[in-house]
Amino acid sequence: MEEDRSAKFSPSKLDCYKNCPKRYQYRYVDRLARKRKTPETVLGVAVHTAFEELYALVRGGRAPATPEVQAFFDAAFDEGWDDTVQVKDARFRKDDWRKVGRDCVETYCRLHAPFTEDKTIAVEKRVGFPIEIDGNEYRIEGFVDRLALTPDGVFEIHDYKTAKSLPDQAHADADWQLALYEIAVRRDWPGAPGVRLKWHYVRHGATLTSVRDAAARERLLGELAELIERIKRDHEFAPKPGPLCDWCEFRDLCPEFAHGVKVDALPPEKRREDDGVRLVDALSAVERNRRRLRDEQKALDAQKGELEDRLAAFADAAGVAVVAGSEEEAAVSFKEEVRLPAKTHDPERAVELEKEVRSVPALWEAVARLDGHALAEGVRERRWSAELLSAAEALLARFGRRETARAVRLRRRRGSDEE
Numbered sequence: 568m569e570e571d572r573s574a575k576f577s578p579s580k581l582d583c584y585k586n587c588p589k590r591y592q593y594r595y596v597d598r599l600a601r602k603r604k605t606p607e608t609v610l611g612v613a614v615h616t617a618f619e620e621l622y623a624l625v626r627g628g629r630a631p632a633t634p635e636v637q638a639f640f641d642a643a644f645d646e647g648w649d650d651t652v653q654v655k656d657a658r659f660r661k662d663d664w665r666k667v668g669r670d671c672v673e674t675y676c677r678l679h680a681p682f683t684e685d686k687t688i689a690v691e692k693r694v695g696f697p698i699e700i701d702g703n704e705y706r707i708e709g710f711v712d713r714l715a716l717t718p719d720g721v722f723e724i725h726d727y728k729t730a731k732s733l734p735d736q737a738h739a740d741a742d743w744q745l746a747l748y749e750i751a752v753r754r755d756w757p758g759a760p761g762v763r764l765k766w767h768y769v770r771h772g773a774t775l776t777s778v779r780d781a782a783a784r785e786r787l788l789g790e791l792a793e794l795i796e797r798i799k800r801d802h803e804f805a806p807k808p809g810p811l812c813d814w815c816e817f818r819d820l821c822p823e824f825a826h827g828v829k830v831d832a833l834p835p836e837k838r839r840e841d842d843g844v845r846l847v848d849a850l851s852a853v854e855r856n857r858r859r860l861r862d863e864q865k866a867l868d869a870q871k872g873e874l875e876d877r878l879a880a881f882a883d884a885a886g887v888a889v890v891a892g893s894e895e896e897a898a899v900s901f902k903e904e905v906r907l908p909a910k911t912h913d914p915e916r917a918v919e920l921e922k923e924v925r926s927v928p929a930l931w932e933a934v935a936r937l938d939g940h941a942l943a944e945g946v947r948e949r950r951w952s953a954e955l956l957s958a959a960e961a962l963l964a965r966f967g968r969r970e971t972a973r974a975v976r977l978r979r980r981r982g983s984d985e986e
């Protein structure tokens with residue numbers, strides 16, 4: 568059984584779990600050391616390195632000119648770009664990425680030179696704080712790109728982003744990476760009159776700022792504790808496929824992609840011989856047939872309904888109960904029925920009805936039924952109080968039978984562009 572034994576968490580580690588528990592497991596539980604280098608990661612590291620060197624000089628009393636900072640970028644970029652860089656879009660070559668980075672540096676320098684708007688306290692500074700959860704002590708840690716002090720005594724936590732997209736203010740106000748760093752900074756400098764969080768989207772020359780109040784920080788600590796508890800309780804680390812899968816370094820291991828990765832590496836004739844491919848192709852053919860038959864069945868059902876309506880009208884008008892055909896005959900009958908609101912079609916009235924029936928206990932006892940599915944789901948999702956859960960678990964243990972249910976669902980493969 569998989570189990571997380573970490574005592575330290577960083578915002579990126581926690582984000583990794585939120586995005587996909589399986590990727591988290593590979594990285595932090597199984598500790599598989601894999602790094603995926605892409606043009607975006609090389610660009611990001613090189614821009615950060617350039618700004619680190621820039622502020623090292625500023626702290627020493629000299630503001631470098633833009634070409635000098637671009638030279639820092641070039642050196643880091645050339646060092647990072649090697650044969651292991653995985654280029655997804657071959658239309659953009661190394662020098663195109665270099666230009667993006669140099670432009671980022673140029674834009675930043677133009678907006679901030681001579682870099683005297685604040686005083687840099689540290690660059691790439693490790694910050695952190697302890698947190699106790701359920702009697703266990705953990706540590707939250709991370710690196711602040713740049714920590715600065717403004718003339719009004721406010722601390723500013725700066726973060727550089729080289730992303731192509733520019734998020735909106737709501738995104739900045741919901742971000743928790745810098746908000747966690749703020750908690751660490753406030754503990755290190757308890758007298759600080761304020762802390763501002765700043766993201767520099769250097770491709771756009773835009774800066775987003777967010778300020779959090781004490782209540783927001785309290786809420787954040789609560790969410791943090793809840794997430795760490797969830798990680799510690801998790802023994803399955805279920806994969807969560809999404810857009811980030813395209814950048815995942817564990818696709819060949821992931822249950823969602825491993826078979827696809829394996830067969831994609833085969834030549835087409837070999838791929839078709841793979842047992843899994845053959846089974847899925849056969850299932851697809853059967854599914855196509857079923858869909859065709861279902862469509863035919865639907866059309867036949869519609870025809871049948873229409874003919875039945877006409878037959879009922881005919882029998883009613885003719886005053887007969889049986890209408891004769893050549894070889895068969897149709898018996899027509901009319902019956903009054905009471906239809907009640909169902910949870911699927913009229914949920915509000917269905918709830919109201921249930922409330923009314925419950926108010927007459929003897930009636931409720933006579934017509935209510937046990938929902939076994941809800942009982943099992945409630946236990947699986949730990950929905951109730953400890954007392955209720957233990958009673959429900961005892962019932963499941965006594966009356967339940969463990970079976971492995973299989974579910975197979977066909978869907979289009981990621982990256983497949985067929986209709």
Ligand code: SF4
Binds near residue numbers: 588824
């Ligand atoms: S490929 Fe996707 S689902 Fe699988 S581990 Fe990676 S991120 Fe998770």
